[in-house]
Amino acid sequence: MAVSDPPGFVRAEAADVDAVARIIADAWCDLDQAAWLVPNRRERRTILGEVARIHVEHALFYGTVEVLRDGTAVAVWFDRHRPLPPPPDYESRLLAVAGSSSHRFVVLGKQLDMYREPAGYEHLAFVAVTPGLRGRGIGRMLVQHHLARLDRAEVPTYADAATNSAREFYRALGYSPTCAVTVPNGSRVCLMWRPVPAVEGGEDCRAENKSSGRTFVAVSAGKMTMARPMKVLTPERSPRDRFGARLRGLRLREGLSQNALARLIRHSPGIVGAVERAQRWPTRELAQRCDEVLGAGGELLILWPVVDKMREASDGRRRRVRRARSQ
Known part of the structure; x- marks a missing residue:
């Protein structure tokens, strides 16, 4: 050797x-x-x-x-x-x-x-x-x-x-x-x-990857640290889970925190996080804005119609349950 x-x-x-x-x-x-x-x-x-x-x-x-x-x-x-x-x-x-x-x-x-x-x-x-x-x-x-x-x-x-x-x-x-x-x-x-370890500094420290030209973000409280642990996603569970996992993957690829992405698409960080965790339905407008900001080439818009059909089916079930309870 x-x-x-x-x-x-x-x-x-x-x-x-x-x-x-x-x-x-x-x-x-x-x-x-x-x-x-x-x-x-x-x-x-x-x-x-x-x-x-x-x-x-x-x-x-x-x-x-x-x-x-x-x-x-x-x-x-x-x-x-x-x-x-x-x-x-x-x-x-x-x-x-x-x-x-x-x-x-x-x-x-x-x-x-x-x-x-x-x-x-x-x-x-x-x-x-x-x-x-x-x-x-x-x-x-x-x-x-x-x-x-x-x-x-x-x-x-x-x-x-x-x-x-x-x-x-x-x-x-x-x-x-x-x-x-x-x-x-x-x-x-x-x-x-x-991610790249954060250096000493503020909350949203960035380090540019010299090889790829991208910037990867880690949250820091003042000294070198790693990004906070993320919830494990299960993309095989449903189209909504698959959408959320892909959104997170694209966000990480571009080195953006949830806060940073939320600012760029004019949404709250809570919405971005909830969509990634499959706890909130994404709108078409959110899918389109994320595609544009993350340079995804329409990938999220391709996934969105199946997710929206799942939402419609879920809404229909809830309406039927409410009608049954009211009778």
Whole structure:
């Protein structure tokens, strides 16, 4: 393994791919999501390792693969300052290594990508530690090493949490849950967002991302801090939830707080927050203004008619209940 940055961290090379993929497969193997991805337990570890190999090879070209010198922990990052292409011949390679399970990897990947922004951040795809060494803070140290570099460059990040313990792991590193994707067997993957840390200053501190040119906002009370935790959204629950999750994703992409977006669209922050949490119906005017301000290219207006039909159906049910009660 080629030496990169002290202390004890190295950047993986092509010769390290198999070892890195094995560590990831060991970490994946007992997850509920893995049980759905590869129902055959006897084949699960092998298939997970081969799929991980595809992604690790891809990260060597489009990101960073960092490990401890002794090979006991790994973190795989993708640089998504620009839209990330899929691995070459991805679906055919998946079919070759995963067989009848290959379509499940494709389905889950597409579900997660629906609620990530196409560009403007780094994505922590995998962090894994050799089973006998978990719980000692090794993974945290490895991730913190890379986050320190991203903070200096003012780059925000996404991560995916497949368990409650993983969610708490990322929370401790400054991530907040944004939405959760439900896998067909009922398990969930939570998307976690970590904005650029705020610097000392006022309530609405901004840091410009030098790579993407965007500005990402974090709320600060005077010293370096992270944005306040956000409610986990469930976009698969209904069209209204999907609209709210997409609105939040677009807002985060542009580095706007709810207060800042509300000022730009001439609405109250409470309305923006309630629409994101699917607690209030969005109007067509709100969808149009958000599209314009967030540069969404009409994406929210495309989602809005289905949401409005849901509102009409809900209003109709309430009217029928009121009539029945009055009789």
